[in-house]
Amino acid sequence: MSAESTDQGHGHSPAAWTAVTVMLIAFTLGTFAFWFDQAWLVWASAGLLAAGALLGWIMKKAGYGVNGAKSDPKGH
Template sequence: MNAQNDPGHGHSPAAWTAVTIMLIGFTIGTVAFFFELAWLVWASAGIVLGGWIIGGIMAKAGYGVKGPKYQPKAHS
């Protein structure tokens, strides 16, 4: 598959930001679940949801794979 046909597979600032925020939320939630802190488990679920929303906002702002502000990098 050449670079012109590659859809990007989420290699964009919007995707990386969303995934990073969601991973932080999942990590906090996992630790909170282990320590039986229900309020923190729910707060981490909010962080995960927030990451999804922020990723969507960034994609609509042009930082998604097909956005005008996205600068693809060549693979070596």
């Protein structure tokens, strides 16, 4: 392995974890809403899914992404 690694951390950051958690909750909620035939809740969970992606992007820009100013990288 070379001394110069281009590894970006594979999303091990507060921004990535928050975005994925919110989107996983939205997807799960949407699946149950679809199963119980609740159209309004399916659409609300789709909105929450988009909000999760937006939240991750905002957190990344605020410095909580991989190698961000406010991120505390952990060793493997």
